[in-house]
Amino acid sequence: MIHAEGPLLSVDVDSQETTEAEVDDVLASYVGGRGVGTKLAHDRIPFDADPFGPDNSLVFAVGPLQTSMMSYTGRISCTGLSPLTDGLLSSNAGGFISRPFYDTGYAAVEVTGESDELVGLVVTDEGVSFEPVPELESATVSETNEYIESEHGLDESHTAVVGPAGENGVRFAAIITSGSRAFGRGGLGAALGAKNVKYLAFDGDSRPDVEGLDDELVREIHTEASESGSPMKDAGTVSVSDYANAVGALPTRYFEELSYDELDEIGSAAVIEHKYKKGTCSSCAFACKLPTRDEESGIETEGPEYETMMSFGSNAAVDDFVAIMKSNELCDEYGLDTISCGDAVAAYLAAEDEFGNAELVHELIEKIAHREGVGDT
Structure with missing residues (x-):
């Protein structure tokens, strides 16, 4: 092998x-x-x-x-x-x-x-x-x-x-x-x-040689990745959100519902509107990452991907895409998993009858990262 x-x-x-x-x-x-x-x-x-x-x-x-x-x-x-x-x-x-x-x-x-x-x-x-x-x-x-x-x-x-x-x-x-x-x-x-x-x-300059790789196959896969017409190239994993919503598989309002009426505000169309360049990973021609920017607020981040859109969007009943971008950026800056953090925040919103309160969401991310007040419970 x-x-x-x-x-x-x-x-x-x-x-x-x-x-x-x-x-x-x-x-x-x-x-x-x-x-x-x-x-x-x-x-x-x-x-x-x-x-x-x-x-x-x-x-x-x-x-x-x-x-x-x-x-x-x-x-x-x-x-x-x-x-x-x-x-x-x-x-x-x-x-x-x-x-x-x-x-x-x-x-x-x-x-x-x-x-x-x-x-x-x-x-x-x-x-x-x-x-x-x-x-x-x-x-x-x-x-x-x-x-x-x-x-x-x-x-x-x-x-x-x-x-x-x-x-x-x-x-x-x-x-x-x-x-x-x-x-x-x-x-x-x-x-x-x-x-x-x-x-x-x-860092270094000592990458080991690995024998047995098929160079022709490598080129074929790289070319296929480059030429693929996958919708993920436009909207990343958020591209599955319309399907998930249609079949009742999009967690909404802390899992109380399985579809979100405001998906158009935070789904693929919103990602494409705010994406300002291609993004990728090392040596990958598929380029499915999502550098996004909101010109009015100045918020710039990468994403959100599907799970972040779900946890800080539909599951929190937040229909403001820029607010979700900010949630994503705060998690990246403080070093938080967006899925667990977003779902924990959504649970709090459900308990406090605060679904849709984006400002409170951002306050809670800060409190969780620093384990302050309700963020340490």
Whole structure:
């Protein structure tokens, strides 16, 4: 089986020591970053470990296609114990970080232990730098990326960042990469935040060679991706919203209903109206991402995708697309999973009879990220 090459790098942020281990048997037996990360995490994390404790590990891993130019391959997995479920969880992110990660020469990178101070980790093919960053306490994702670029010359395509939500232990905190892409599900941002790690940055020039790739097939898939007429190229995953609404599968008013009368205000048409350029992931010609901008308010974000449109839109009965864009951007800045956060907010709106109150939605996102008032219940 074609598989990734390279050792496992284990980074202990408590002792600030690193070790390498050969994991060829795992790479040859388990498919892709998710399979490799799940196997390594299963074998290396104690069964009774606390997701917030030093024995939990987060394993970042990629598959073998990072050496190719094939579309759809700009993905990376992060696996560990979930603070939200207490179970083993693998969360997957797109964007551009997968290639810089593999440029380090490692097939997988494990972060374990717990630092006494807030640190950033810079992982390269020459080693790991442990950097105290107390000045970044409570910094947003964009503020952290600006710091990394100014200090190391590495832009957001090289970074995985914990926002205030992860530092504050919100159980559905995300790890944000490429500025707006997320290891979203399961709260791994809180697990990394509990280790007092603010960010990881990856760089190098040691991408391993992987043998056995069919170059002609790679070109065919890339060409097909480029020429595809999929509606996702216009509206991303929101393109399924009309169908979901028609068949009664669009959660609405905190799951009380399954279709939303105001979908036209927040669905595909609204996305297309606000999308101002193409967006994609590393080496992908499909280009289904959604850079959006509202000229009047100045709000600019990426998305929302279907799940965000649902959780902060129909499920909260918010029919203002720009308000949903702002919810999306706040979650990206604070490091929150938009699905869990939006549905938690929708539950509160249902309890308080406040459906449709977009201003309250934004206030609640802030409170959740900082665990203030009702945001800490």
